[in-house]
Amino acid sequence: MLKATDLMVFYENAIAVNELSLSVRKGQVVGVIGSNSAGKTTLLNTISGLILDIQLKEKRKGGERITVMGKIEYQGQDISRLKAHERASLALVLCRERHPVFPDSNVHENLKIASYLRPTNQVRQVIDHVYELFPNLKRWRKRKAGFLSGGEQQMLAIGMAMVVGPKLLLLDEPLLGLSPAMQKNLVQAIESLSRENGITMLIAEQFARPLLPMLDFAYVIENGMLTLTGTGPELMENPEIKSAYFGF
Numbered sequence: 001m002l003k004a005t006d007l008m009v010f011y012e013n014a015i016a017v018n019e020l021s022l023s024v025r026k027g028q029v030v031g032v033i034g035s036n037s038a039g040k041t042t043l044l045n046t047i048s049g050l051i052l053d054i055q056l057k058e059k060r061k062g063g064e065r066i067t068v069m070g071k072i073e074y075q076g077q078d079i080s081r082l083k084a085h086e087r088a089s090l091a092l093v094l095c096r097e098r099h100p101v102f103p104d105s106n107v108h109e110n111l112k113i114a115s116y117l118r119p120t121n122q123v124r125q126v127i128d129h130v131y132e133l134f135p136n137l138k139r140w141r142k143r144k145a146g147f148l149s150g151g152e153q154q155m156l157a158i159g160m161a162m163v164v165g166p167k168l169l170l171l172d173e174p175l176l177g178l179s180p181a182m183q184k185n186l187v188q189a190i191e192s193l194s195r196e197n198g199i200t201m202l203i204a205e206q207f208a209r210p211l212l213p214m215l216d217f218a219y220v221i222e223n224g225m226l227t228l229t230g231t232g233p234e235l236m237e238n239p240e241i242k243s244a245y246f247g248f
């Protein structure tokens with residue numbers, strides 16, 4: 001479904017993604033595991049096309065030069081030069097880290113804002129589906145998003161991505177800053193998105209332990225480069241992973 005080949009991203013002369021190739025098959029949940037600054041966000045921004053928007057913005061204001069190289073194929077089509085919104089309309093949707101919700105709008109309004117690419121007659125149905133997935137959001141539908149807990153904001157962020165109707169959902173650090181109990185809830189929600197909704201996912205995560213058991217495949221990256229690959233359960237047993245990410 002997704003094949004990225006030899007991706008390279010430079011911020012000025014600093015390399016953030018270094019000759020990285022990966023693929024995701026339809027129906028899989030694939031992880032990108034890496035510590036701080038490993039290049040996870042840059043990689044997901046590159047696959048979603050957001051990096052091209054950031055590149056353009058920087059260029060317009062005379063800021064840093066961002067160079068992007070490599071090929072990205074999605075459902076057999078070369079999408080390397082497509083803009084983020086064009087990729088989103090092909091159902092390749094990014095859910096960014098740290099709750100990019102509109103804090104002064106309520107939950108329902110946030111979901112409606114996210115549904116702007118949908119025909120009007122589908123909006124109600126897709127939002128109802130999000131409420132089925134995340135009953136807490138239904139409960140707080142009139143509450144301002146800024147007053148939700150971190151975990152609820154993360155669910156809303158994923159709900160907003162779901163409203164777009166993803167076939168391939170990119171999740172950037174969904175577990176960041178959540179309590180262990182909330183992480184467990186979210187991992188269950190991710191599992192049900194995969195199993196019951198048939199959504200293919202690529203998930204970048206630093207604290208990957210709760211996610212690893214459910215990953216069909218994972219890529220470990222450091223300094224923008226691939227260092228290890230394997231299925232989630234294989235990586236769980238890997239001594240390097242245990243010491244680097246689990247602290248033993």
Ligand SMILES: Nc1ncnc2c1ncn2[C@@H]1O[C@H](COP(=O)(O)OP(=O)(O)OP(=O)(O)O)[C@@H](O)[C@H]1O
Pocket residue numbers: 011015016034035036037038039040041042043064206
């Ligand atoms: N806009 C930018 N300008 C310059 N350098 C950047 C920019 N964004 C990221 N970088 C650098 O690129 C490298 C990769 O950063 P990136 O945010 O992709 O990593 P990450 O794995 O997502 O890290 P984190 O978990 O801390 O978010 C880092 O060295 C970072 O400092």
